[in-house]
Amino acid sequence: MTRSTDGGLLSSQEAAERVAASLKKRGRSERRFQYLGIAAITCSILFLVLLFTGIFSKGIPGMFQHYVTLEVFLDKNRMDPQGDMSPDSLYTGDARGLVNESLMSALGNPEGRKAKRAARSILSSSSPSRLAEFAVKHPELIGQKVAVKFAVDDDIDSFMRGFISRETPESDRRINNQIIEFVDRLNQASLISYEFSDYLFSGSASRDAEIAGIKGALIGSIWTLGVCLLIAFPLGVATAVYLEEIAPKNRVTEIIEININNLAAVPSVVFGIMGLAIFIIAFGMPRSIPLVGGIVLALMTLPTIIISSRAAIRAVPPSIRDAALGVGASKMQTILHHVIPPALPGMLTGTIIGMAQALGETAPLLMIGMVAFIVDVPGGVTEPATALPVQIFMWADFAERMFIQKTSAAIIVLLAFLITMNAGAIILRKKLERRW
Amino acid sequence: MSFRLLTAAVVSVAMTAPAVARDYVSLAGSSTVFPFATIVAEKLGQNPAIKTPIVESGGSSVGKKGVCDGIGTQFIDIGNASSRMKAKELKYCDANGVAVTEIKVGYDGIVLSNSKKSPLLEISRADLGKALTAEVPDASGKKWIPNPYKKWSELNAAYPDIAIRVYGPPTTSGTRASFAELINQKSYCGKDKVAKALSVERGDKKGKKCRAMRTDGAYIEAGEQDNLIVQKLNEDPNAFGIFGFSYLDQNTDTVQGAVLDGVAPTFDAIGSGKYKASRALYFYVKHAHIGVVPGIEKYMTEWTKHWGDDGVLADAGMIPMSKVERKEMMDRMNDLPVLKKGDLK
Numbered sequence: 001m002t003r004s005t006d007g008g009l010l011s012s013q014e015a016a017e018r019v020a021a022s023l024k025k026r027g028r029s030e031r032r033f034q035y036l037g038i039a040a041i042t043c044s045i046l047f048l049v050l051l052f053t054g055i056f057s058k059g060i061p062g063m064f065q066h067y068v069t070l071e072v073f074l075d076k077n078r079m080d081p082q083g084d085m086s087p088d089s090l091y092t093g094d095a096r097g098l099v100n101e102s103l104m105s106a107l108g109n110p111e112g113r114k115a116k117r118a119a120r121s122i123l124s125s126s127s128p129s130r131l132a133e134f135a136v137k138h139p140e141l142i143g144q145k146v147a148v149k150f151a152v153d154d155d156i157d158s159f160m161r162g163f164i165s166r167e168t169p170e171s172d173r174r175i176n177n178q179i180i181e182f183v184d185r186l187n188q189a190s191l192i193s194y195e196f197s198d199y200l201f202s203g204s205a206s207r208d209a210e211i212a213g214i215k216g217a218l219i220g221s222i223w224t225l226g227v228c229l230l231i232a233f234p235l236g237v238a239t240a241v242y243l244e245e246i247a248p249k250n251r252v253t254e255i256i257e258i259n260i261n262n263l264a265a266v267p268s269v270v271f272g273i274m275g276l277a278i279f280i281i282a283f284g285m286p287r288s289i290p291l292v293g294g295i296v297l298a299l300m301t302l303p304t305i306i307i308s309s310r311a312a313i314r315a316v317p318p319s320i321r322d323a324a325l326g327v328g329a330s331k332m333q334t335i336l337h338h339v340i341p342p343a344l345p346g347m348l349t350g351t352i353i354g355m356a357q358a359l360g361e362t363a364p365l366l367m368i369g370m371v372a373f374i375v376d377v378p379g380g381v382t383e384p385a386t387a388l389p390v391q392i393f394m395w396a397d398f399a400e401r402m403f404i405q406k407t408s409a410a411i412i413v414l415l416a417f418l419i420t421m422n423a424g425a426i427i428l429r430k431k432l433e434r435r436w
Numbered sequence: 437m438s439f440r441l442l443t444a445a446v447v448s449v450a451m452t453a454p455a456v457a458r459d460y461v462s463l464a465g466s467s468t469v470f471p472f473a474t475i476v477a478e479k480l481g482q483n484p485a486i487k488t489p490i491v492e493s494g495g496s497s498v499g500k501k502g503v504c505d506g507i508g509t510q511f512i513d514i515g516n517a518s519s520r521m522k523a524k525e526l527k528y529c530d531a532n533g534v535a536v537t538e539i540k541v542g543y544d545g546i547v548l549s550n551s552k553k554s555p556l557l558e559i560s561r562a563d564l565g566k567a568l569t570a571e572v573p574d575a576s577g578k579k580w581i582p583n584p585y586k587k588w589s590e591l592n593a594a595y596p597d598i599a600i601r602v603y604g605p606p607t608t609s610g611t612r613a614s615f616a617e618l619i620n621q622k623s624y625c626g627k628d629k630v631a632k633a634l635s636v637e638r639g640d641k642k643g644k645k646c647r648a649m650r651t652d653g654a655y656i657e658a659g660e661q662d663n664l665i666v667q668k669l670n671e672d673p674n675a676f677g678i679f680g681f682s683y684l685d686q687n688t689d690t691v692q693g694a695v696l697d698g699v700a701p702t703f704d705a706i707g708s709g710k711y712k713a714s715r716a717l718y719f720y721v722k723h724a725h726i727g728v729v730p731g732i733e734k735y736m737t738e739w740t741k742h743w744g745d746d747g748v749l750a751d752a753g754m755i756p757m758s759k760v761e762r763k764e765m766m767d768r769m770n771d772l773p774v775l776k777k778g779d780l781k
Contacts, residue, residue, distance in 0.1 A: 087484035088484050088485065091482065091483060091484050125748075129482070163689075164689065165689065168688075168689055172688045172689065173688070173689075174685075174686070174688070206478060207471065207474050207475045207478055207752075208478075280510050281510065284508065284509075284510050285510065286458050286509055286510060287462060287510060287512070288462070288490055288492075369462070369464075369490075369492055371492060371493070372464075372490045372491055372492040372493075373470070373473075373474040373477065373478075373490065373491040373492075373493075374488070374490045375477070375478050375481045375488035376460075376481065376487055376488050384460060384462075384490045394493075396661070396663065397467075397493075397660075397661050397662065397663050397664075398471070398663070399471065399662070399663065399682055399683050399685075399686040399687075399753070400686060401686065
């Protein structure tokens, strides 16, 4: 019953009027709330669209680059002085000379040191090694004249994309008039093509923007996440099972619980500092290796896995446990056969989300030396490696123009990985989820 | 059970890891030396017999401190720096029992740049220091007051009538340290009569206190990301930025370097020493690691192949040393003299 302000009872008519009046007000505030919600969603969608257009408008061109097709004579004696096609022999061989000769003949053999220098600067400095790789892949073509595609230097690429204008005075331009003339000549002979960059996925870190790729970083990320998964998943699940099913509920377990929740909120760079102090300084492990990186990231993802695993275990109805115990199963059998299997999808979802988080981290890797320029592709967990987000972070700071697009291209790859992992988590949950 | 096995595996891996000898050179330090060091490392790594050295960035202080942290493969072998080691920093080396040799590799100009959309700034170094140092003498020349200049035109009517807003590197940076020393300390407090006299009066004969940069928003720390500063200048035509010459060299279509005392920052002017705001780039190599970690000597020789006038490093924006200096440094690489306190004046 509604009361008036002086405490007396209202007549039913008065009450109805008051309700009608307040109804309007409530309706208004409800609509306001709705509008606010819509505004918030529109805002976040807008940011997302801005982010994606920014990344894709730069990143898609970053996946392509310009190549020059040249007719090269694969002279075995000059390329491979030791005659065994070993990397050592190819390194000492004169692939550079072969590439330069075919370039000069394509340009009508320019005279003079300056003109030759200008001509040489069109091709990427990696062209000789590309020719050597080609010869190793196609041994049957040795001794013949073959058409090989070489990447152009990043300055030429920027010029072809229109980032370097012809109108800029020659002194301010990174490429001189002579080079532009040569490029035009190659272009007229339609020797220059714009194609999907094969260096992006097969190349490793490099200071030459045109041949830089993410292979090393990607493999480094895989090694690091592998170590992280191997440590964090069993440890996390074991902790969750113990805390939920076995540990007595007392002060000690309560403190442990609180600390695990606190750990989830610790900034990731702190784990890096700890990794440096314990694993590198105290244990003497080398810097920059995925083993240390994986352990550090595992410590970072542990709380996520423990918390989600505990939630998954808690979601298993007690009747299942009681039934298992009732038919004579031991505590261990109950847990292993009747609690973990139905909780597994939830645990895996938590793990995948934790892994996705670890994949995007750079801060903890900074301290342990994985934020570095590393060219060689890591062959194991004890070889120096970097990670995808680190590669992105480093490319963003390189002065060469072409790296700006490469950065966005690498971001697209990282995003693709993250989306795949999260989609995997969703599919797993939907597929294995059981309703009680 | 599998858990116990796994723990055992992890622990055993952790215990055996120290036995893994490092077979690649590890470097860290100055973000200005970083692009050049990575080029040298990559060139060296093209030789299939040698593993590519790994290079970390982080700032000159990271390089100088990192190389002196201790002896052992968990520490870096070579520290890069764009400012010379100080006596205090060398003391840290001595305390940890680390002997290093100093190798100079080239020069880099420090440029003050703005967007090409705005007029080119021509300024004297003394005025630039006066605009950016934290404290200047008051009108009577009797005491120090917080830097009162809000606009460039307040220093000299010839300068543009816009607010002083300069983006630059943080304290860990060698670029910052060199700028503060060359411009604030030597060009302003060392030359300006009033400031010099007042510095002596406060017991600061060399004007070291002038190195402090303004913290009132006129000088904005933009992190060790020079590309970020270049981008900022494109967005804000009224702002200036301080960074290394190589970034100006790569972005000549969008930014321009201010003319200091009548000299524009060009490759030739910095190389010949006419453009005064330049500093030397160094690396410090740890003796105890030579011969233990393979490739350190080869890494040093690799520098000598590329640091010349026509080398790839010059293409990337590093200013080469003179022939005489290059020869001297090559001798140092062979003799490896230990850096002593007396060498650092």
